[in-house]
Amino acid sequence: MDPQTKTNPVAAKQLPVMKLVLLSLVIVFAVLLFVVYSSQKAKNLEEGSKITTSQNPSLVTATVSPRPLEGAFSLTASQSSVAVNSPVTVTLEADSNGKAVVGYDLILQYDPAALEITSATSLLPDFTVYPIKSADHYSVTATKKITSEDPSIFNQAGVLNLIVTPKKSGSQSLRLVSNLGNEKTQMVDETTKVIYPAVSEITLEVK
Secondary structure, three states: OOHHHOOOHHHHHHHHHHHHHHHHHHHHHHHHHHHHHHHHHHHHHHHHHHHHHHHOHHHHHHHOOOOOOOOEEEEEEOOOEEOOOOOEEEEEEEEEEEEEEEEEEEEEEEOOOOEEEEEEEEOOOOEEEEEEEOOOEEEEEEEEOOOOOOOOEEEEEEEEEEEEEEOOOEEEEEEEOOEEOOEEOEEEEOOOOEEOOEOOEEEEEEO
16 A cells, blocks of 8 residues: 555544534634624614614603793683684783792784784783784783882782684684794893793683
């Protein structure tokens, strides 16, 4: 027999061992690759979730802490059941939580096809009101006269009368809103601090 073709028994025994070692290395490498891929995928999903949250206005709004409310604005009507084209007086009652007020702004929303606000009159002689009627809302700014020296503390009392005329039968809502665009419902005290009051709404039953 040719010596060069003679099988080395030691090498023959080592061959399966080497195959096993190589197979083990391949398995370990595959596992490591899978772990790295899974970790990177999880990180990308987390970052994508953060980006979606920052770009979705509804999610951002839900996580933003609301500004603190102090005092209150509320509406009362001289009668809750009225007829079409019969004017009703709606009074704005205000509570400034013990603060002396020098001015306030309010925003009212309603269906202009169902209700019409025809006038706004201050119940406080020291305040001058400036109403503005827009296509989708009605706003009022009130300022205290510079000649007035007495502090004006709102203690759940009427400060403004609105004349509202129903134009359509049914349940019609008139609501104060905290903000609309750049406008805000607010009060300003004598130190120029802005006070954001709680707001409410009323419903008129129009026959």
